[in-house]
Amino acid sequence: MNGAVITTRKRNYLNASYTVRSWLLTHDHKRIGLLYLIGVTFFFVIGGLAAAVVRLELMTPRGDLTESETYNKLFTMHGITMTFFFLIPAIPAVLGNFLVPLMLGARDLAFPRLNLLSWYLYMLGGLMTMWAILAGGVDTGWTFYTPYSSTYSNTYVMATAVGVFVAGFSSILTGLNFIVTTHQMRCPGLTWFRLPLFIWSMYAASLIMVLATPVLAAALLLVGLERGLGIGIFDPAMGGDPLLFQHLFWFYAHPAVYIMVLPAFGVISELVACFSRRRPFGYAFIGYSSFAIAILGFLVWGHHMFVSGQSVYAGLIFSLLSFLVAIPSGIKVFNWTATLYKASISWETPMLYAFGFMGLFTMGGLTGLFLACLAIDVHVHDTYFVVAHFHYIMVGGTVMAFLGGIHFWWPKMTGRMYPESWARLSAILIFVGFNLTFFPQFILGYLGMPRRYHIYPEEFQVLNVMSSAGASILGVGYFFPLTYLVWSMFYGAVAPENPFGHTGLEWQTASPPPTDNFEQIPVVTQEAYSFGPDDALRGPSEEVISIVQAS
Amino acid sequence: MSQIKTKVPSLTLNIAVYAALLFLLAVTVWASRTDLGYWNFVAAAGIASLKASLIVLFFMRVYYAKPLIWLASGAGFVWLAILFNLVVSDYLTRSRVQSAPVHETAVYEVPDR
Amino acid sequence: MFKPASQLVEVRADGAARVAHQFVDADQQHSAAELGMWLFLATEIMFFGAFFLAYLVYREWYPVAFAMGSRQMDVMLGTVNTGVLLTSSLTMALAVRASEMSQRRWMIGLLVATLLLGMVFLGIKGLEYYHKYAEHLVPFAGWTFAPAGEQRTGMMEFFNLYFLMTGLHALHMVAGLVMLALLVIVACRSPLRDSSSIVVHNVGLYWHFVDLVWVYLFPFFYLVSASGSVAM
Ligand SMILES: [Cu+2]
Numbered sequence: 066m067n068g069a070v071i072t073t074r075k076r077n078y079l080n081a082s083y084t085v086r087s088w089l090l091t092h093d094h095k096r097i098g099l100l101y102l103i104g105v106t107f108f109f110v111i112g113g114l115a116a117a118v119v120r121l122e123l124m125t126p127r128g129d130l131t132e133s134e135t136y137n138k139l140f141t142m143h144g145i146t147m148t149f150f151f152l153i154p155a156i157p158a159v160l161g162n163f164l165v166p167l168m169l170g171a172r173d174l175a176f177p178r179l180n181l182l183s184w185y186l187y188m189l190g191g192l193m194t195m196w197a198i199l200a201g202g203v204d205t206g207w208t209f210y211t212p213y214s215s216t217y218s219n220t221y222v223m224a225t226a227v228g229v230f231v232a233g234f235s236s237i238l239t240g241l242n243f244i245v246t247t248h249q250m251r252c253p254g255l256t257w258f259r260l261p262l263f264i265w266s267m268y269a270a271s272l273i274m275v276l277a278t279p280v281l282a283a284a285l286l287l288v289g290l291e292r293g294l295g296i297g298i299f300d301p302a303m304g305g306d307p308l309l310f311q312h313l314f315w316f317y318a319h320p321a322v323y324i325m326v327l328p329a330f331g332v333i334s335e336l337v338a339c340f341s342r343r344r345p346f347g348y349a350f351i352g353y354s355s356f357a358i359a360i361l362g363f364l365v366w367g368h369h370m371f372v373s374g375q376s377v378y379a380g381l382i383f384s385l386l387s388f389l390v391a392i393p394s395g396i397k398v399f400n401w402t403a404t405l406y407k408a409s410i411s412w413e414t415p416m417l418y419a420f421g422f423m424g425l426f427t428m429g430g431l432t433g434l435f436l437a438c439l440a441i442d443v444h445v446h447d448t449y450f451v452v453a454h455f456h457y458i459m460v461g462g463t464v465m466a467f468l469g470g471i472h473f474w475w476p477k478m479t480g481r482m483y484p485e486s487w488a489r490l491s492a493i494l495i496f497v498g499f500n501l502t503f504f505p506q507f508i509l510g511y512l513g514m515p516r517r518y519h520i521y522p523e524e525f526q527v528l529n530v531m532s533s534a535g536a537s538i539l540g541v542g543y544f545f546p547l548t549y550l551v552w553s554m555f556y557g558a559v560a561p562e563n564p565f566g567h568t569g570l571e572w573q574t575a576s577p578p579p580t581d582n583f584e585q586i587p588v589v590t591q592e593a594y595s596f597g598p599d600d601a602l603r604g605p606s607e608e609v610i611s612i613v614q615a616s
Numbered sequence: 617m618s619q620i621k622t623k624v625p626s627l628t629l630n631i632a633v634y635a636a637l638l639f640l641l642a643v644t645v646w647a648s649r650t651d652l653g654y655w656n657f658v659a660a661a662g663i664a665s666l667k668a669s670l671i672v673l674f675f676m677r678v679y680y681a682k683p684l685i686w687l688a689s690g691a692g693f694v695w696l697a698i699l700f701n702l703v704v705s706d707y708l709t710r711s712r713v714q715s716a717p718v719h720e721t722a723v724y725e726v727p728d729r
Numbered sequence: 730m731f732k733p734a735s736q737l738v739e740v741r742a743d744g745a746a747r748v749a750h751q752f753v754d755a756d757q758q759h760s761a762a763e764l765g766m767w768l769f770l771a772t773e774i775m776f777f778g779a780f781f782l783a784y785l786v787y788r789e790w791y792p793v794a795f796a797m798g799s800r801q802m803d804v805m806l807g808t809v810n811t812g813v814l815l816t817s818s819l820t821m822a823l824a825v826r827a828s829e830m831s832q833r834r835w836m837i838g839l840l841v842a843t844l845l846l847g848m849v850f851l852g853i854k855g856l857e858y859y860h861k862y863a864e865h866l867v868p869f870a871g872w873t874f875a876p877a878g879e880q881r882t883g884m885m886e887f888f889n890l891y892f893l894m895t896g897l898h899a900l901h902m903v904a905g906l907v908m909l910a911l912l913v914i915v916a917c918r919s920p921l922r923d924s925s926s927i928v929v930h931n932v933g934l935y936w937h938f939v940d941l942v943w944v945y946l947f948p949f950f951y952l953v954s955a956s957g958s959v960a961m
Pocket residue numbers: 318319322365366368369
């Protein structure tokens with residue numbers, strides 16, 4: 066333990082300076098990552114509170130807690146906050162910002178000032194949206210469908226759209242920064258096929274951020290111009306087609322699902338490799354499949370429009386292409402499973418989240434195939450089946466991976482260990498709570514309960530109560546990490562350089578790293594995930610075991 | 617400090633590209649005056665693309681650039697082609713559905729409860 | 730025909746480059762800046778692409794109205810403006826060349842020329858907008874829209890798109906003019922460095938991109954054939 070104490074006394078990026086100014090004007094990717102962590106946590110709490118009220122209202126078949134208008138605003142607030150201000154930036158902007166330069170052996174991202182700017186844009190967009198919600202709310206749903214959003218809604222659509230538009234630029238700049246950094250700033254010897262899989266998937270997600278987000282910006286701009294100026298591109302009275310908005314919106318919003326879930330794949334690849342002490346089975350295939358998903362993800366958006374008046378022929382094509390996405394996704398899941406086969410697996414908290422991810426993402430993905438079926442979609446479109454499906458992907462997938470990743474790299478970010486037994490307990494609570502919340506929704510949807518209504522027939526009440534009960538467990542599960550992680554920053558055991566015995570450059574430097582990341586720019590001579598012959602037997606370092614036993 | 621070596625296209629080349637652009641401008645105006653029917657749009661879009669390629673390759677120097685820059689400059693156009701193709705596939709086939717024969721539509725009596 | 734590759738002149742700029750701390754050397758910084766700019770332009774292509782898509786869809790829906798709308802355009806002014814913009818692209822390309830060859834005076838002169846040509850373009854554009862306003866061809870913001878008859882809605886869409894797309898293009902021009910002005914001011918005050926040529930190059934890329942958008946806007950709005958059919 067002596068060695069570890071000396072490590073933390075060294076100059077690092079956290080104790081380099083303490084002023085508020087030094088944080089708000091920092092160019093250090095690690096500090097910006099932490100600023101993002103504060104931001105996404107804040108918006109996660111806001112979005113979560115909205116969901117809590119929604120679930121409370123749905124306990125009874127009648128509308129007794131909120132008015133219908135209020136209910137519309139609540140689910141819109143939940144959707145907009147969670148997608149644009151939590152899920153999209155969560156893994157890329159927090160973990161990606163922190164890890165990409167470290168994993169590449171670089172001193173910082175290629176454009177540090179741009180990186181800081183993107184945090185400000187994100188916060189500005191988020192606060193504008195929050196202002197719109199406080200001032201009176203929005204009721205369009207997170208999808209802003211025309212003509213409701215452009216013509217009929219009397220709520221704060223404009224302010225919200227501007228907020229999302231601004232936050233979109235932050236996403237674009239982050240993606241641009243990652244792509245340039247990955248191309249230009251890899252340290253000597255770090256060839257593409259020696260990169261950690263997290264970098265592969267961050268790169269693929271960045272491609273989507275750069276190429277899809279501008280189309281969302283264009284769509285929102287057109288909604289704004291139609292509301293504000295009457296430039297009616299989507300207005301039938303001026304010869305426009307409201308459905309064109311859906312094309313533009315989903316050209317962004319379907320790939321956006323992969324902005325959320327590709328980085329999650331990257332985290333899971335790292336976790337699976339580390340806690341089974343193995344180079345991932347089919348390293349190259351996992352890497353390629355990230356690109357395949359990024360590209361195929363752009364070809365399938367029409368599956369959101371099967372019943373909206375889109376041509377049936379286009380629907381056929383979109384249905385077929387949607388099925389194809391299952392192939393690269395399946396490649397990933399099977400390769401992770403093969404990595405685990407007969408490996409010496411250890412069960413630290415991050416690995417619990419990784420197991421949770423693999424199960425829940427698989428269910429979310431498979432139900433996605435149901436929805437890609439033209440005929441089945443007619444039955445379950447806009448029902449709770451869809452709601453359950455995408456929550457399995459986004460909450461069961463992205464949020465699980467985000468929490469797993471936060472725990473895994475927490476020692477590196479803060480220099481402190483999280484309390485292992487609390488962390489395991491909350492990982493299990495989250496898994497149980499999640500399934501109890503969302504599994505009943507599959508059944509509800511299949512039985513025909515439509516989404517976005519707060520009044521429903523009596524016979525749906527039992528399943529809705531189950532769902533709400535699960536949501537309360539889930540809420541408790543999320544509350545634990547929020548508290549013990551903050552606690553651990555001050556009182557947690559001091560973390561060694563490489564507590565989990567993982568390969569990768571980020572573990573070769575101090576915890577927390579110095580401002581310039583490395584004493585010397587590293588030179589890579591090995592493949593990624595070159596666990597030594599002893600690693601299979603080794604498990605986590607002894608310091609960690611003693612910490613776990615003490616807690 | 618290292619110094620950057622750059623390859624600079626010559627003055628004559630720049631002027632030649634400029635002359636070609638002006639020539640194509642004249643051609644596109646002329647082509648629009650001639651009734652080519654169906655092909656007027658193709659001609660306009662084609663000439664515009666030719667002009668665009670000249671600008672991208674020579675004024676924007678992609679012709680001399682590394683493969684990575686070729687990729688980065690092409691990516692936007694490739695992704696745009698995806699967007700255009702799939703959306704247009706919807707619009708071009710939508711009317712066929714609307715004009716489908718109506719006589720197959722059945723009317724069901726809904727009994728009173 | 731010329732063989733472009735053989736026309737290359739190799740140049741070595743004088744003065745030391747300033748390398749930011751995250752980069753290993755000036756080469757890395759240079760490549761990063763160029764790649765970054767191209768990725769930014771890719772986002773711009775997608776952004777404008779969405780509006781071009783709307784144009785294609787509605788031109789397919791309203792071929793006759795689009796041809797009628799196009800007849801209201803001033804082809805003469807449009808052609809002149811295209812010429813102005815193409816010329817500004819030439820001066821910009823030559824300014825980049827001058828910066829790489831460390832010809833500071835030439836560079837400043839050519840940048841100023843580009844700036845002036847850009848302003849001429851915006852002036853002519855403003856004049857055209859005024860004409861359209863005076864002829865009651867603005868379909869939004871509560872102004873009266875003169876065309877009547879069965880092509881009225883289609884023509885509304887044509888002019889919606891016209892003002893939307895040329896307006897966004899003009900906004901991008903304004904942003905480009907601001908960048909050019911900043912470049913001129915900085916160049917007048919301080920000597921050229923190795924690292925300054927990449928800045929001029931990147932502003933040049935942006936300027937050429939704006940030109941490129943206009944290259945498509947011009948035939949799509951001014952030159953829709955009177956025969957009215959569309960290749961789709
Ligand atoms: Cu989708």
